Amino acid sequence: xxxxxxxxxxxxxxxxxxxxxxxxxxxxxxxxxxxxxxxxxxxxxxxxxxxxxxxxxxxxxxxxxxxxxxxxxxxxxxxxxxxxxxxxxxxxxxxxxxxxxxxxxxxxxxxxxxxxxxxxxxxxxxxxxxxxxxxxxxxxxxxxxxxxxxxxxxxxxxxxxxxxxxxxxxxxxxxxxxxxxxxxxxxxxxxxxxxxxxxxxxxxxxxxxxxxxx
Amino acid sequence: xxxxxxxxxxxxxxxxxxxxxxxxxxxxxxxxxxxxxxxxxxxxxxxxxxxxxxxxxxxxxxxxxxxxxxxxxxxxxxxxxxxxxxxxxxxxxxxxxxxxxxxxxxxxxxxxxxxxxxxxxxxxxxxxxxxxxxxxxxxxxxxxxxxxxxxxxxxxxxxxxxxxxxxxxxxxxxxxxxxxxxxxxxxxxxxxxxxxxxxxxxxxxxxxxxxx
Ligand SMILES: Nc1ncnc2c1ncn2[C@@H]1O[C@H](COP(=O)(O)OP(=O)(O)OP(=O)(O)O)[C@@H](O)[C@H]1O
Ligand SMILES: [Mg+2]
Numbered sequence: 526x527x528x529x530x531x532x533x534x535x536x537x538x539x540x541x542x543x544x545x546x547x548x549x550x551x552x553x554x555x556x557x558x559x560x561x562x563x564x565x566x567x568x569x570x571x572x573x574x575x576x577x578x579x580x581x582x583x584x585x586x587x588x589x590x591x592x593x594x595x596x597x598x599x600x601x602x603x604x605x606x607x608x609x610x611x612x613x614x615x616x617x618x619x620x621x622x623x624x625x626x627x628x629x630x631x632x633x634x635x636x637x638x639x640x641x642x643x644x645x646x647x648x649x650x651x652x653x654x655x656x657x658x659x660x661x662x663x664x665x666x667x668x669x670x671x672x673x674x675x676x677x678x679x680x681x682x683x684x685x686x687x688x689x690x691x692x693x694x695x696x697x698x699x700x701x702x703x704x705x706x707x708x709x710x711x712x713x714x715x716x717x718x719x720x721x722x723x724x725x726x727x728x729x730x731x732x733x734x735x736x737x738x739x
Numbered sequence: 740x741x742x743x744x745x746x747x748x749x750x751x752x753x754x755x756x757x758x759x760x761x762x763x764x765x766x767x768x769x770x771x772x773x774x775x776x777x778x779x780x781x782x783x784x785x786x787x788x789x790x791x792x793x794x795x796x797x798x799x800x801x802x803x804x805x806x807x808x809x810x811x812x813x814x815x816x817x818x819x820x821x822x823x824x825x826x827x828x829x830x831x832x833x834x835x836x837x838x839x840x841x842x843x844x845x846x847x848x849x850x851x852x853x854x855x856x857x858x859x860x861x862x863x864x865x866x867x868x869x870x871x872x873x874x875x876x877x878x879x880x881x882x883x884x885x886x887x888x889x890x891x892x893x894x895x896x897x898x899x900x901x902x903x904x905x906x907x908x909x910x911x912x913x914x915x916x917x918x919x920x921x922x923x924x925x926x927x928x929x930x931x932x933x934x935x936x937x938x939x940x941x942x943x944x945x946x947x948x949x950x951x
Binding site for chain 2: 639644645649665
């Protein structure tokens with residue numbers, strides 16, 4: 526059995542690498558975009574607010590699977606062609622930015638307006654106020670929800686299966702179908718558990734870091 | 740000296756201050772008293788530039804001055820809020836030195852040296868690396884005062900400095916304000932506590948509600 530495991534492990538790990546790639550780049554892009562989006566959602570400019578509200582409504586109201594299929598199989602019909610990997614990243618970033626924007630919006634609205642006024646009478650600029658005072662407080666508030674979404678993202682990344690990307694789930698499924706054994710799928714489960722465990726650990730550390738103040 | 744001339748302030752058509760005049764002489768304590776809802780906080784917010792006035796003018800040492808637009812002016816108004824509004828994510832020292840560093844472009848060393856002097860003066864020694872949640876109400880208020888002073892304001896404003904504190908701390912607040920007066924700080928204090936006002940004031944200004 527160990528022999529079999531060592532035989533399929535390389536393909537599973539290369540699948541896991543794809544999963545980690547999608548996970549990593551989606552997070553890196555959609556957290557800052559989500560912050561920008563949340564600023565737009567709370568902006569004084571009404572049309573900007575409406576557009577972003579519509580976007581969030583659309584992304585959160587339809588399945589990510591549909592969005593993925595739409596980007597990869599649908600858009601080419603109107604001449605917009607993505608490579609598999611790009612299509613996956615594009616759909617994931619669009620989707621997760623919407624969730625993160627909504628989470629950060631809640632965070633920003635939880636900040637006492639007095640904090641902005643207090644910064645203002647000290648003559649800090651809006652940018653300084655956001656970076657030094659408001660965003661750290663918002664991040665502290667949103668870390669638990671961002672954490673949940675992060676764990677979801679690891680699991681959601683398996684949806685790229687439908688557009689034929691070689692991720693962890695596909696690697697396991699291929700091996701199971703070929704060798705008629707459950708073992709690859711069990712290993713896939715274990716690798717997902719390891720990845721969520723690492724993410725959970727990192728999130729605990731981040732939460733601890735923000736526990737220094739209240 | 741700061742002069743307010745014919746200040747008018749409305750909120751969605753409702754007049755709160757109408758033709759309001761007042762003078763704030765240098766190095767003195769001016770208290771603003773009046774019943775609840777009269778517009779004391781509103782007046783202070785106009786002076787500190789957090790609210791725009793509808794009409795009227797502010798004159799500082801003979802020159803016209805717009806508090807709502809004082810970003811590029813010399814430091815004029817400092818504010819101690821009723822609920823202090825310290826930054827919870829920053830230590831006491833960082834709360835105090837943030838604006839001097841970012842706005843006045845003081846070096847870290849310079850700002851910390853100045854902060855330490857004020858910290859010692861207001862009896863906060865040893866609290867530098869604590870976060871606001873670790874402070875008592877009176878300590879928070881003193882940090883708020885030091886934070887405002889570190890920007891070298893010409894005038895320091897307080898909104899109800901005794902309201903968020905234990906009654907026995909009232910005396911301490913009086914001493915702080917009178918102590919700053921000795922250092923030639925011009926101060927405006929909004930309060931509804933007449934006794935407190937009498938104890939500290941060089942001048943008492945009344946704000947009366949406007950009958951609709
Ligand atoms: N942002 C605002 N929008 C509309 N009305 C306001 C606003 N701020 C204050 N007011 C109104 O202005 C009036 C004066 O309020 P203000 O807070 O200045 O009173 P105050 O004298 O400080 O009262 P208190 O002693 O209770 O603190 C009140 O009737 C209040 O409802
Ligand atoms: Mg008031």
